[in-house]
Amino acid sequence: MRDKLAPVVLWFCAFSGILSSAVVQSETHEWALSEVCPAGFQEREGGCYLQSFYSGYKSLRESGVGGLKTGLPALREGFSAQQIDLGRLLFFDPLLSVDGDMACSSCHQPARGFSDGLGGSVGRHGEVMTRSAPTLWNVGFLRELFWDARADSLEEQMQGPLFSSIEMANTPENLLASLQQDANYPALFAQAFGEKPLSLEQVYTALTAFESSLVSLSSRYDLYANGFHEVLTQTEIEGMNVFRSFVxxxxxxxxxxxxxxxxxxVIGTPELEGMPRDPGVQAITGDASQRGGFRVPTLRNIELTAPYMHSGRFKTLRDAVAFYTGGRGHAVPEGEHLSLHWHIWEPDLADHELDLLVAFLKTLTDQSFMPVLPQKVPSGLKPVATEFLTY
Known part of the structure; x- marks a missing residue:
């Protein structure tokens, strides 16, 4: 099967830009930013724009719920290759934290689908957070960020962990001074933004540019959706049909x-044993009907991002999909009143149907556009979590 699919995969990847030199470039110049758009993107009018089969599908609903020929949401794009590459270096550089020991990649690790494999991320002094770190794959398509949707942009979102006292614990003033006084960063910012004074807004833009380039659209499912039906097994196709069904x-x-x-x-997922109910979106809006409500996460690369749910309540994909067939509100504790989402009901799926769902979800695994993971960063500090495991 692998030999049979090789020409198809090569053709698909070439179309999408995976063969771009941006993926295989070596850092031959000492801190010269790449002038090549990352894999999957093409330069146009000075910016990098996504190239994808899905770009030709204009309607998000033209094929019905779960249809194969639907379009993508709008992507944050148009950043320059230099801005994206600068964001890549910043993302892995612990200079962005107050003590120089944490980076964005501490909680968003490439080897774990740009999550961290924990039910609750760990803070700077070992504090365990109450929520898991969501994947950053395809984050540039999202309108709202954080589990409770409290940020409307990546620029707003990143300031949370950067300046949180229990996460990276920096301050805007210290972060800016650290970059301005570094031996390499001022010249790199000039490459990316021109001869303007280095600013926090440039930091946020560069990180946004990099994170928006983390696109995952070349999975075996995507090949199937775009006409190469032989890439999925019969079991996986049956799982897709269960996934798309009105059951x-x-x-x-x-x-x-x-x-x-x-x-x-609001789906009523149980919290970890002994933990109080996380109010979710209610804590942001004050709306009681949104108690226990969370942003619906993408399932892209879901195989790599266990444990599952906002608190990491379920260790395996099988456990996670089984939750939905347990009956409406079955995990809501007595005395807790949640306005469960209308689609949470009792599908009563059989064990073999749950297994089919898991098989299908694994076809969404794709890290073809993994960026070059830096083995050194401009600050001279040790880059964080630059290991990449092949699955």
Missing amino acids: ARCAECHTPPAFTNQQIA
């Missing part, structure tokens, strides 16, 4: 090709 109703919230409808859903 399971998975695709109503995890709508392809983004595999999220970007809405808030």
Whole structure:
């Protein structure tokens, strides 16, 4: 099967830009930013723009819920190759934290699908957070960020962990001074933004540019959706049919090709043993109907990002999909009143159907456009979490 599919995969990847030199470039110049757009992107009018089969599908609903020929949400794009590459270096550089020991990649590790493999991320002094770190794959398509959707942009979102006293714990003033006084960063910012004074806004733009370049659209599912039907096994196709069915109703919230409808859903997932109910979006809006509500996450690379749910309550994909067939509100504790999302009901899926769902979800694994992971960063500090495991 591998030999049979090789020409198809090569053709698909070449179309998408995976053979771009940006993926295989070596850092031959001492801190010269790349002038080549990352894999999957093409330079146009001075910016990098995504090239994708899905770009030709204009309607998000033209094929119905879960249809194969639906379009993508708008992507944050148009950043220059230099801005993206600068963001890549900043992302892995612990200079961005107050003590020089944490980076963005501490909680968003390439080897774990740009999450961290924990139910609750760990803070600078070992504090365990109450929520897991979501994947950054396809984050540039999202309208709202954080589990509770409290940020409207990547620029706003990143300031949370950068300046949180229990995460990277920096201050805007110290972060700016650290970069301005570094031996290499001022010249790199000049390459990316021109001869303007180095500013925090440039830092946020560069990180946004890099994170928006983390696109995952070349999975075996994507090959199937775009006409190469032999790439999925019969078991995986049957799992996709369960996923899209009006019995399971998975695709109503995890709508392809983004595999999220970007809405808030109250599903009644249980908290970890002994933990209080996380109010979710209610804590932001004050709306009691949004108690326990969280942003619907993408399922892209879901195989790599265990444990699952906002608190990491389920260790395996099988456990996670089984939750949905347990009956409406079955995990809501007595005395807790949640306005469960309308699609949470009792599909009563059989064990073999749950296994089919898991098989299908694994076809969404794709890290073809993994960026070059720096083995050194401009600050001279040790880059964080630059290991990449092949699955």
